[in-house]
Amino acid sequence: MQNRKVLRVVAGVVKKDGKILLTQRYDKGDETGLWEFPGGKVETCETDSDAICRELEEELAIQVEVVSPLIETLHHYPDKSILLCSYECQWISGSILLRCHQKMAWVEPEKLLDFELSAADVPVVRMLAG
Numbered sequence: 001m002q003n004r005k006v007l008r009v010v011a012g013v014v015k016k017d018g019k020i021l022l023t024q025r026y027d028k029g030d031e032t033g034l035w036e037f038p039g040g041k042v043e044t045c046e047t048d049s050d051a052i053c054r055e056l057e058e059e060l061a062i063q064v065e066v067v068s069p070l071i072e073t074l075h076h077y078p079d080k081s082i083l084l085c086s087y088e089c090q091w092i093s094g095s096i097l098l099r100c101h102q103k104m105a106w107v108e109p110e111k112l113l114d115f116e117l118s119a120a121d122v123p124v125v126r127m128l129a130g
């Protein structure tokens, strides 16, 4: 595990009317059926902000502005290690189209922990839930 490459993954915490956007992964592939923040892997030569804007455009067809970093959490899954870098984002334009997820939900911060989350997201959600 110690020599494993750590994947840098960005997560956009998009807020609207006091609620936070969660998306649910498909029932196949990584973390099947679990809820997460939209985002993905950071590509070479890309900043975290670039990666968030690209992923949210690709996955949800929305344009966001990255407002501020939240927390970074390192999580070791059985098959991979991920550094999840979360950022608060402001929605600028676009209407959500689910291109890569099966469901989405706008969730009050105190209800985020009611969702079955990817393990790396739990510390982020604990922080947001206060």
Ligand SMILES: Nc1nc2c([nH]c(=O)n2[C@@H]2O[C@H](COP(=O)(O)OP(=O)(O)OP(=O)(O)O)[C@@H](O)[C@H]2O)c(=O)[nH]1
Pocket: 009, 010, 011, 030, 031, 036, 037, 038, 039, 040, 041, 042, 055, 082, 084, 118, 119, 120, 121
């Ligand atoms: N997008 C996203 N991925 C997360 C979160 N938490 C977490 O453990 N991951 C994991 O991070 C990894 C990369 O996410 P991804 O599959 O969305 O990345 P991507 O869009 O670049 O994928 P791709 O390889 O299909 O292009 C996956 O193993 C995913 O399960 C999260 O909150 N958001």
